[in-house]
Amino acid sequence: MTIAIVLLAVVVGAYLVAVLERWSVHGQFSLSGPAVSALALLGRESLLARTPDRLFFEAGPILLLVAGLLGAAVIPLAPGLIITDLATGALFLNAALAYVLVALIMAGWGPNGAYGLIGGWRFLGQFIAYAMLIVMPITAVAMRAESLMNTQIVLSQTQLWNIAYQPLGFVLFVVAAMGLAWLPPLDLPSAPGDLAGGVEAEYTGVRLGILRLARMVIILVMASATVTFYLGGWLGPVLPAWAWSAIKTLIVAALMLFGGRYVPRVREARYLAISWKLGISLSLANILLVGVIALVVPI
Protein backbone atom coordinates (compact mmCIF):
# COMPACT_ATOMS: atom_id res chain seq x y z
CA MET A 1 0.00 0.00 0.00
CA THR A 2 2.75 2.43 0.98
CA ILE A 3 4.60 1.59 -2.23
CA ALA A 4 1.49 2.39 -4.29
CA ILE A 5 0.97 5.72 -2.51
CA VAL A 6 4.62 6.75 -2.90
CA LEU A 7 4.62 5.75 -6.58
CA LEU A 8 1.43 7.77 -7.13
CA ALA A 9 3.10 10.71 -5.37
CA VAL A 10 6.14 10.34 -7.64
CA VAL A 11 3.94 10.29 -10.77
CA VAL A 12 1.93 13.35 -9.70
CA GLY A 13 5.09 15.11 -8.50
CA ALA A 14 6.97 14.41 -11.74
CA TYR A 15 4.01 15.75 -13.71
CA LEU A 16 3.92 18.95 -11.65
CA VAL A 17 7.70 19.35 -12.09
CA ALA A 18 7.13 19.03 -15.84
CA VAL A 19 4.48 21.77 -15.62
CA LEU A 20 6.95 23.96 -13.71
CA GLU A 21 9.73 23.28 -16.21
CA ARG A 22 7.48 24.20 -19.11
CA TRP A 23 6.54 27.36 -17.26
CA SER A 24 10.17 28.27 -16.64
CA VAL A 25 11.25 27.59 -20.24
CA HIS A 26 8.32 28.90 -22.29
CA GLY A 27 6.87 31.35 -19.79
CA GLN A 28 3.38 29.88 -20.01
CA PHE A 29 1.62 28.07 -17.20
CA SER A 30 -0.32 25.14 -18.61
CA LEU A 31 -1.54 22.19 -16.58
CA SER A 32 -2.30 20.14 -19.69
CA GLY A 33 0.96 21.01 -21.50
CA PRO A 34 3.14 18.05 -20.42
CA ALA A 35 0.29 15.59 -21.10
CA VAL A 36 -0.07 16.90 -24.65
CA SER A 37 3.71 16.71 -25.18
CA ALA A 38 3.81 13.17 -23.78
CA LEU A 39 0.97 12.05 -26.08
CA ALA A 40 2.73 13.65 -29.03
CA LEU A 41 5.96 11.80 -28.16
CA LEU A 42 4.08 8.49 -27.86
CA GLY A 43 2.56 9.01 -31.29
CA ARG A 44 5.84 9.86 -32.97
CA GLU A 45 8.10 7.44 -34.80
CA SER A 46 10.89 6.08 -32.61
CA LEU A 47 13.98 6.31 -34.79
CA LEU A 48 17.04 4.13 -34.41
CA ALA A 49 20.43 5.55 -35.31
CA ARG A 50 22.71 3.71 -37.76
CA THR A 51 25.03 1.09 -36.14
CA PRO A 52 24.00 1.90 -32.56
CA ASP A 53 25.05 0.11 -29.41
CA ARG A 54 21.49 -1.14 -29.20
CA LEU A 55 21.72 -2.48 -25.66
CA PHE A 56 22.95 0.81 -24.19
CA PHE A 57 20.59 2.82 -26.38
CA GLU A 58 17.57 0.97 -24.98
CA ALA A 59 18.82 0.51 -21.42
CA GLY A 60 20.08 4.08 -20.80
CA PRO A 61 16.70 5.84 -20.34
CA ILE A 62 15.31 2.91 -18.35
CA LEU A 63 18.31 2.81 -16.00
CA LEU A 64 17.89 6.56 -15.52
CA LEU A 65 14.28 6.04 -14.49
CA VAL A 66 15.20 3.14 -12.18
CA ALA A 67 17.90 5.26 -10.50
CA GLY A 68 15.37 8.03 -9.88
CA LEU A 69 12.77 5.64 -8.49
CA LEU A 70 15.32 3.94 -6.19
CA GLY A 71 16.25 7.38 -4.88
CA ALA A 72 12.57 8.12 -4.22
CA ALA A 73 12.27 4.86 -2.25
CA VAL A 74 14.27 6.19 0.72
CA ILE A 75 12.67 9.64 1.00
CA PRO A 76 10.02 9.99 3.71
CA LEU A 77 6.89 11.90 2.64
CA ALA A 78 5.25 11.69 6.07
CA PRO A 79 5.81 9.62 9.24
CA GLY A 80 5.47 6.02 8.05
CA LEU A 81 5.00 7.03 4.41
CA ILE A 82 8.32 5.77 3.03
CA ILE A 83 9.01 2.67 0.93
CA THR A 84 12.03 1.54 2.94
CA ASP A 85 13.52 3.44 5.86
CA LEU A 86 17.06 2.08 5.53
CA ALA A 87 19.61 2.63 8.27
CA THR A 88 21.90 3.83 5.46
CA GLY A 89 19.16 5.90 3.76
CA ALA A 90 21.19 9.05 3.07
CA LEU A 91 24.04 6.97 1.63
CA PHE A 92 21.63 4.83 -0.40
CA LEU A 93 20.26 7.97 -2.04
CA ASN A 94 23.79 8.72 -3.24
CA ALA A 95 24.29 5.16 -4.41
CA ALA A 96 21.07 5.25 -6.45
CA LEU A 97 21.87 8.63 -7.96
CA ALA A 98 25.40 7.56 -8.91
CA TYR A 99 23.67 5.47 -11.60
CA VAL A 100 22.37 8.65 -13.21
CA LEU A 101 25.94 9.01 -14.43
CA VAL A 102 26.08 5.44 -15.72
CA ALA A 103 22.69 5.85 -17.44
CA LEU A 104 23.71 9.08 -19.16
CA ILE A 105 26.99 7.59 -20.37
CA MET A 106 25.03 4.63 -21.77
CA ALA A 107 22.40 6.89 -23.36
CA GLY A 108 25.11 9.12 -24.81
CA TRP A 109 27.24 6.28 -26.14
CA GLY A 110 24.37 4.13 -27.40
CA PRO A 111 23.11 5.96 -30.50
CA ASN A 112 26.59 6.34 -32.05
CA GLY A 113 26.21 10.07 -32.60
CA ALA A 114 28.68 12.87 -31.87
CA TYR A 115 26.34 15.12 -29.88
CA GLY A 116 25.09 12.34 -27.65
CA LEU A 117 28.59 11.01 -27.12
CA ILE A 118 29.96 14.40 -26.05
CA GLY A 119 26.93 15.02 -23.86
CA GLY A 120 27.33 11.70 -22.05
CA TRP A 121 31.04 12.10 -21.39
CA ARG A 122 30.53 15.72 -20.40
CA PHE A 123 28.29 14.51 -17.63
CA LEU A 124 31.18 12.44 -16.30
CA GLY A 125 33.20 15.65 -15.92
CA GLN A 126 30.18 17.29 -14.35
CA PHE A 127 29.86 14.37 -11.93
CA ILE A 128 33.48 14.81 -10.83
CA ALA A 129 32.56 18.43 -10.06
CA TYR A 130 29.32 17.96 -8.13
CA ALA A 131 29.79 14.54 -6.47
CA MET A 132 31.79 15.72 -3.45
CA LEU A 133 29.43 18.66 -2.98
CA ILE A 134 26.51 16.24 -2.61
CA VAL A 135 28.27 13.87 -0.22
CA MET A 136 30.02 16.35 2.07
CA PRO A 137 26.98 18.50 2.97
CA ILE A 138 25.06 15.25 3.63
CA THR A 139 27.89 14.25 5.99
CA ALA A 140 27.25 17.40 8.01
CA VAL A 141 23.51 16.70 8.03
CA ALA A 142 24.12 13.15 9.25
CA MET A 143 26.50 14.48 11.92
CA ARG A 144 23.72 16.55 13.45
CA ALA A 145 21.15 13.75 13.24
CA GLU A 146 23.73 11.19 14.43
CA SER A 147 22.16 8.86 11.90
CA LEU A 148 22.04 8.13 8.17
CA MET A 149 18.38 7.20 8.47
CA ASN A 150 16.32 9.74 6.55
CA THR A 151 13.39 9.79 9.01
CA GLN A 152 15.88 10.40 11.81
CA ILE A 153 17.39 13.27 9.81
CA VAL A 154 13.95 14.88 9.52
CA LEU A 155 13.22 14.40 13.24
CA SER A 156 16.59 15.95 14.17
CA GLN A 157 15.25 19.20 12.69
CA THR A 158 12.24 19.48 15.02
CA GLN A 159 13.77 22.39 16.96
CA LEU A 160 15.54 24.12 14.10
CA TRP A 161 15.62 23.30 10.40
CA ASN A 162 18.99 22.59 8.91
CA ILE A 163 18.69 25.51 6.49
CA ALA A 164 19.16 27.76 9.54
CA TYR A 165 21.58 25.40 11.31
CA GLN A 166 23.92 24.91 8.33
CA PRO A 167 23.01 27.46 5.63
CA LEU A 168 26.35 26.97 3.89
CA GLY A 169 25.64 23.26 3.44
CA PHE A 170 22.20 24.08 2.08
CA VAL A 171 23.55 26.38 -0.63
CA LEU A 172 26.26 23.89 -1.63
CA PHE A 173 23.79 21.00 -1.72
CA VAL A 174 21.20 22.84 -3.81
CA VAL A 175 23.79 23.90 -6.39
CA ALA A 176 25.21 20.36 -6.53
CA ALA A 177 21.67 18.95 -6.81
CA MET A 178 21.11 21.20 -9.82
CA GLY A 179 24.29 19.78 -11.31
CA LEU A 180 23.07 16.24 -10.69
CA ALA A 181 19.72 16.94 -12.36
CA TRP A 182 21.55 18.86 -15.13
CA LEU A 183 19.43 21.95 -14.73
CA PRO A 184 20.50 25.27 -16.20
CA PRO A 185 23.10 26.75 -15.82
CA LEU A 186 24.63 23.30 -15.30
CA ASP A 187 22.82 21.59 -18.19
CA LEU A 188 26.06 20.58 -19.88
CA PRO A 189 25.03 17.05 -21.04
CA SER A 190 21.96 18.28 -22.92
CA ALA A 191 23.03 21.89 -23.52
CA PRO A 192 20.44 23.10 -26.03
CA GLY A 193 22.23 25.65 -28.15
CA ASP A 194 25.73 24.28 -28.19
CA LEU A 195 25.13 20.50 -28.24
CA ALA A 196 21.73 20.40 -29.99
CA GLY A 197 20.21 18.38 -27.15
CA GLY A 198 23.34 16.35 -26.36
CA VAL A 199 22.28 13.10 -24.74
CA GLU A 200 18.71 13.69 -25.92
CA ALA A 201 19.75 14.51 -29.50
CA GLU A 202 19.34 11.03 -31.01
CA TYR A 203 16.29 9.97 -29.00
CA THR A 204 12.80 10.25 -30.44
CA GLY A 205 9.30 9.00 -29.68
CA VAL A 206 8.70 6.70 -26.73
CA ARG A 207 12.38 6.48 -25.80
CA LEU A 208 12.64 10.28 -25.55
CA GLY A 209 9.46 10.19 -23.48
CA ILE A 210 11.07 7.81 -20.98
CA LEU A 211 14.25 9.89 -20.89
CA ARG A 212 12.28 13.08 -20.16
CA LEU A 213 10.11 11.35 -17.55
CA ALA A 214 13.23 9.98 -15.83
CA ARG A 215 14.71 13.46 -15.71
CA MET A 216 11.54 14.86 -14.13
CA VAL A 217 11.70 12.10 -11.49
CA ILE A 218 15.33 12.98 -10.78
CA ILE A 219 14.53 16.69 -10.40
CA LEU A 220 11.70 15.71 -8.06
CA VAL A 221 13.97 13.41 -6.02
CA MET A 222 16.64 16.10 -5.69
CA ALA A 223 14.03 18.65 -4.57
CA SER A 224 12.56 16.26 -2.00
CA ALA A 225 16.05 15.29 -0.82
CA THR A 226 16.75 18.99 -0.22
CA VAL A 227 13.51 19.19 1.75
CA THR A 228 14.39 16.08 3.78
CA PHE A 229 17.93 17.20 4.58
CA TYR A 230 17.48 20.95 5.06
CA LEU A 231 13.83 22.04 5.25
CA GLY A 232 12.52 19.76 7.96
CA GLY A 233 10.85 17.23 5.63
CA TRP A 234 7.23 16.75 6.62
CA LEU A 235 7.45 19.00 9.73
CA GLY A 236 5.12 21.98 9.86
CA PRO A 237 2.01 23.32 11.64
CA VAL A 238 -1.73 22.94 10.84
CA LEU A 239 -1.54 21.11 7.48
CA PRO A 240 -1.09 17.32 7.35
CA ALA A 241 2.48 16.02 7.10
CA TRP A 242 2.29 14.87 3.46
CA ALA A 243 0.97 18.28 2.40
CA TRP A 244 4.01 19.98 3.92
CA SER A 245 6.32 17.58 2.08
CA ALA A 246 4.52 18.30 -1.19
CA ILE A 247 4.46 22.09 -0.79
CA LYS A 248 8.11 22.34 0.22
CA THR A 249 9.24 19.98 -2.55
CA LEU A 250 7.39 21.95 -5.22
CA ILE A 251 8.77 25.25 -3.95
CA VAL A 252 12.34 23.90 -4.01
CA ALA A 253 11.80 22.42 -7.49
CA ALA A 254 10.43 25.75 -8.71
CA LEU A 255 13.40 27.63 -7.24
CA MET A 256 15.83 25.23 -8.93
CA LEU A 257 14.04 25.44 -12.29
CA PHE A 258 13.52 29.22 -12.36
CA GLY A 259 16.67 30.33 -10.53
CA GLY A 260 19.15 28.85 -12.97
CA ARG A 261 17.47 30.48 -15.97
CA TYR A 262 19.01 33.83 -15.05
CA VAL A 263 22.61 32.58 -15.01
CA PRO A 264 24.64 31.90 -18.18
CA ARG A 265 25.67 28.29 -18.75
CA VAL A 266 28.89 27.46 -16.92
CA ARG A 267 31.74 26.07 -18.96
CA GLU A 268 32.88 22.55 -18.00
CA ALA A 269 36.44 23.43 -16.88
CA ARG A 270 35.26 26.46 -14.95
CA TYR A 271 32.58 24.42 -13.19
CA LEU A 272 35.21 21.85 -12.17
CA ALA A 273 37.60 24.54 -10.95
CA ILE A 274 34.95 26.35 -8.88
CA SER A 275 33.61 23.10 -7.42
CA TRP A 276 36.99 21.80 -6.33
CA LYS A 277 38.78 24.97 -5.29
CA LEU A 278 35.90 26.82 -3.69
CA GLY A 279 33.18 24.20 -3.17
CA ILE A 280 35.22 21.54 -1.40
CA SER A 281 36.93 24.06 0.87
CA LEU A 282 33.55 25.47 1.84
CA SER A 283 32.09 21.99 2.45
CA LEU A 284 35.02 21.12 4.70
CA ALA A 285 34.48 24.39 6.58
CA ASN A 286 30.79 23.49 6.83
CA ILE A 287 31.59 20.08 8.33
CA LEU A 288 33.95 21.68 10.87
CA LEU A 289 31.43 24.38 11.76
CA VAL A 290 28.55 21.93 12.20
CA GLY A 291 30.81 19.68 14.29
CA VAL A 292 31.71 22.55 16.61
CA ILE A 293 28.09 23.74 16.91
CA ALA A 294 26.85 20.19 17.54
CA LEU A 295 29.37 19.80 20.36
CA VAL A 296 28.77 23.20 21.96
CA VAL A 297 25.06 24.01 21.49
CA PRO A 298 22.53 21.24 22.19
CA ILE A 299 19.77 21.86 19.62
Next chain:
Amino acid sequence: MTLQVIFLAFFGIAAVWFGVVVFRTHSMVRSALALLFSQTAIGAMFLVMQAEFLGVLQIMMMATEMSVMAIFMVMFMMDPGGMGAMDMTHQKRLSLRAGAVGLVAALAVIWLPDWGPIAATVPSAGEQIKLLGFELLGRSMFIFESAGLTILTAMVAATMVAIAPQSETANKGARDGA
Protein backbone atom coordinates in the same frame (compact mmCIF):
# COMPACT_ATOMS: atom_id res chain seq x y z
CA MET B 1 17.18 -18.44 5.05
CA THR B 2 16.57 -20.48 1.87
CA LEU B 3 15.44 -17.34 0.08
CA GLN B 4 18.61 -15.64 1.23
CA VAL B 5 20.73 -18.45 -0.22
CA ILE B 6 18.84 -18.34 -3.52
CA PHE B 7 19.37 -14.58 -3.84
CA LEU B 8 23.00 -14.91 -2.83
CA ALA B 9 23.54 -17.55 -5.51
CA PHE B 10 21.68 -15.43 -8.07
CA PHE B 11 23.82 -12.35 -7.49
CA GLY B 12 26.96 -14.49 -7.28
CA ILE B 13 26.25 -16.03 -10.68
CA ALA B 14 25.39 -12.57 -12.05
CA ALA B 15 28.74 -11.25 -10.80
CA VAL B 16 30.63 -14.10 -12.47
CA TRP B 17 28.58 -13.77 -15.68
CA PHE B 18 29.27 -10.03 -15.98
CA GLY B 19 32.92 -10.82 -15.26
CA VAL B 20 32.92 -13.15 -18.26
CA VAL B 21 31.19 -10.52 -20.41
CA VAL B 22 34.08 -8.13 -19.67
CA PHE B 23 36.31 -10.29 -21.88
CA ARG B 24 33.77 -11.57 -24.37
CA THR B 25 32.62 -8.19 -25.66
CA HIS B 26 34.55 -6.16 -28.24
CA SER B 27 33.46 -2.74 -27.00
CA MET B 28 35.55 -0.89 -24.41
CA VAL B 29 32.55 0.84 -22.89
CA ARG B 30 30.58 -2.41 -22.68
CA SER B 31 33.56 -4.06 -21.07
CA ALA B 32 33.92 -1.32 -18.44
CA LEU B 33 30.21 -1.27 -17.66
CA ALA B 34 30.07 -5.09 -17.48
CA LEU B 35 32.77 -4.87 -14.81
CA LEU B 36 30.66 -2.23 -13.08
CA PHE B 37 27.59 -4.48 -13.05
CA SER B 38 29.73 -7.37 -11.84
CA GLN B 39 30.81 -5.22 -8.90
CA THR B 40 27.24 -4.03 -8.35
CA ALA B 41 26.17 -7.67 -8.12
CA ILE B 42 28.82 -8.17 -5.43
CA GLY B 43 27.35 -5.15 -3.62
CA ALA B 44 23.95 -6.82 -3.86
CA MET B 45 25.53 -9.95 -2.33
CA PHE B 46 26.65 -7.84 0.63
CA LEU B 47 23.07 -6.61 0.97
CA VAL B 48 21.74 -10.17 0.91
CA MET B 49 24.26 -11.05 3.63
CA GLN B 50 22.81 -8.17 5.70
CA ALA B 51 25.97 -6.06 5.52
CA GLU B 52 23.93 -3.04 4.49
CA PHE B 53 26.54 -0.30 4.78
CA LEU B 54 29.21 -2.23 2.88
CA GLY B 55 26.72 -3.19 0.18
CA VAL B 56 25.45 0.34 -0.40
CA LEU B 57 28.99 1.70 -0.33
CA GLN B 58 30.16 -0.88 -2.88
CA ILE B 59 27.23 -0.12 -5.19
CA MET B 60 27.89 3.62 -4.92
CA MET B 61 31.67 3.66 -5.30
CA MET B 62 31.82 1.30 -8.27
CA ALA B 63 29.44 3.39 -10.41
CA THR B 64 31.89 6.28 -10.35
CA GLU B 65 35.10 4.31 -10.52
CA MET B 66 34.10 2.17 -13.47
CA SER B 67 32.71 5.15 -15.38
CA VAL B 68 36.01 6.99 -14.96
CA MET B 69 37.80 3.83 -16.08
CA ALA B 70 35.52 3.63 -19.13
CA ILE B 71 36.55 7.07 -20.37
CA PHE B 72 40.23 6.21 -20.02
CA MET B 73 39.67 2.96 -21.94
CA VAL B 74 37.91 4.91 -24.68
CA MET B 75 40.68 7.51 -24.79
CA PHE B 76 43.57 5.06 -25.00
CA MET B 77 42.24 2.31 -27.28
CA MET B 78 42.13 2.49 -31.06
CA ASP B 79 38.79 0.74 -31.35
CA PRO B 80 36.72 1.82 -28.34
CA GLY B 81 33.36 0.91 -29.91
CA GLY B 82 34.53 -2.58 -30.82
CA MET B 83 33.44 -2.18 -34.42
CA GLY B 84 36.64 -3.84 -35.59
CA ALA B 85 35.84 -6.87 -33.39
CA MET B 86 38.97 -6.45 -31.30
CA ASP B 87 39.85 -9.36 -28.99
CA MET B 88 39.90 -8.42 -25.30
CA THR B 89 42.13 -11.33 -24.32
CA HIS B 90 45.86 -11.65 -24.77
CA GLN B 91 48.71 -13.75 -23.33
CA LYS B 92 46.16 -16.55 -23.12
CA ARG B 93 48.43 -19.30 -21.85
CA LEU B 94 49.85 -17.15 -19.04
CA SER B 95 46.38 -15.86 -18.14
CA LEU B 96 44.99 -19.38 -17.96
CA ARG B 97 47.76 -20.49 -15.62
CA ALA B 98 47.43 -17.36 -13.47
CA GLY B 99 43.67 -17.92 -13.34
CA ALA B 100 44.12 -21.54 -12.26
CA VAL B 101 46.59 -20.57 -9.53
CA GLY B 102 44.20 -17.85 -8.36
CA LEU B 103 41.31 -20.30 -8.23
CA VAL B 104 43.29 -22.82 -6.19
CA ALA B 105 44.43 -20.08 -3.80
CA ALA B 106 40.86 -18.80 -3.37
CA LEU B 107 39.53 -22.31 -2.71
CA ALA B 108 42.34 -22.93 -0.21
CA VAL B 109 41.47 -19.73 1.63
CA ILE B 110 37.82 -20.78 1.72
CA TRP B 111 38.35 -24.35 2.93
CA LEU B 112 41.59 -24.52 4.89
CA PRO B 113 41.35 -21.95 7.71
CA ASP B 114 39.14 -22.45 10.71
CA TRP B 115 36.49 -19.76 10.31
CA GLY B 116 35.04 -20.41 13.76
CA PRO B 117 31.33 -20.77 14.52
CA ILE B 118 28.83 -19.10 12.18
CA ALA B 119 27.31 -15.99 13.72
CA ALA B 120 23.77 -16.81 14.77
CA THR B 121 22.52 -13.22 14.79
CA VAL B 122 23.56 -10.20 12.78
CA PRO B 123 23.67 -6.79 14.48
CA SER B 124 21.05 -4.38 13.12
CA ALA B 125 22.09 -2.17 10.20
CA GLY B 126 22.24 0.92 12.41
CA GLU B 127 24.37 -0.94 14.94
CA GLN B 128 26.71 -2.08 12.15
CA ILE B 129 27.34 1.51 11.04
CA LYS B 130 28.13 2.48 14.63
CA LEU B 131 30.53 -0.46 15.06
CA LEU B 132 32.19 0.35 11.74
CA GLY B 133 32.63 3.96 12.85
CA PHE B 134 34.30 2.89 16.10
CA GLU B 135 36.54 0.51 14.16
CA LEU B 136 37.56 3.21 11.65
CA LEU B 137 38.26 5.81 14.31
CA GLY B 138 39.78 3.38 16.79
CA ARG B 139 41.91 0.34 16.13
CA SER B 140 42.13 0.83 12.34
CA MET B 141 42.51 4.59 12.38
CA PHE B 142 46.23 4.59 11.68
CA ILE B 143 45.89 2.23 8.69
CA PHE B 144 43.06 4.21 7.11
CA GLU B 145 44.59 7.60 7.75
CA SER B 146 47.94 6.57 6.29
CA ALA B 147 46.20 5.01 3.29
CA GLY B 148 44.19 8.20 2.81
CA LEU B 149 47.29 10.36 3.01
CA THR B 150 49.13 8.12 0.53
CA ILE B 151 46.27 8.34 -1.97
CA LEU B 152 46.07 12.11 -1.55
CA THR B 153 49.81 12.43 -2.15
CA ALA B 154 49.51 10.26 -5.26
CA MET B 155 46.63 12.42 -6.53
CA VAL B 156 48.56 15.64 -6.01
CA ALA B 157 51.67 14.15 -7.61
CA ALA B 158 49.72 12.81 -10.61
CA THR B 159 48.07 16.20 -11.16
CA MET B 160 51.44 17.97 -10.94
CA VAL B 161 52.93 15.59 -13.48
CA ALA B 162 49.99 16.14 -15.82
CA ILE B 163 50.15 19.94 -15.72
CA ALA B 164 52.89 21.45 -17.89
CA PRO B 165 55.16 23.79 -15.91
CA GLN B 166 54.24 27.47 -16.22
CA SER B 167 57.59 28.49 -17.72
CA GLU B 168 57.33 25.79 -20.39
CA THR B 169 53.86 26.89 -21.51
CA ALA B 170 55.00 30.53 -21.50
CA ASN B 171 58.03 29.70 -23.68
CA LYS B 172 55.93 27.64 -26.06
CA GLY B 173 53.50 30.54 -26.40
CA ALA B 174 56.37 32.90 -27.13
CA ARG B 175 57.80 30.53 -29.76
CA ASP B 176 54.42 30.06 -31.40
CA GLY B 177 53.90 33.79 -31.42
CA ALA B 178 57.26 34.32 -33.11
